[in-house]
Amino acid sequence: MQEDFFKTLQENYQKGVFTVPTTFYFSIDDIKKTLTVDAECxxxxxxxxxxxxxxxxxxxxxxxxxxxxxxxRPGMMDFMTGAIKSNAPQLLPQLLVAFGR
Incomplete structure (x- = not known):
């Protein structure tokens, strides 16, 4: 399921949500992916x-x-308990918007 999500990202990307190049690294159990977004792609x-x-x-x-x-939509407790670990959780909601989620 998660692999399918990453395969469809380029076709679902909404241009303009990110105005500067931004990189994300995802570690979802055994899935490891790097995602780079900018204003166009x-x-x-x-x-x-x-x-x-x-x-x-x-x-x-x-x-x-x-x-x-x-x-x-994750809350503070998801991060505090370690269910989600992130160095920049404020970027994650914007990423969801960029892919229509």
Missing amino acids: CRVEDGKTVENADCVCKTSREMFDKILNKGY
Whole structure:
């Protein structure tokens, strides 16, 4: 399911949500992806392809599915309990908007 999401990102990207190049690194259980977005497009790469991503997000497949497919919006407790780990959680809602979620 999560792999399918990453495969459809480029076709679902809404231009203009991000105005400057921004990198995300996702670690979702055994799935590792680097996502680069800017004003015009997005690029998905397997693995960690940048030294320091603007936003790192580590979570479980279950939590990722809940956010993507069930409309769940994480709260502070999800980050405080470690269900989601991120160095820049403020970028994650903007990323969802960029993909129509």
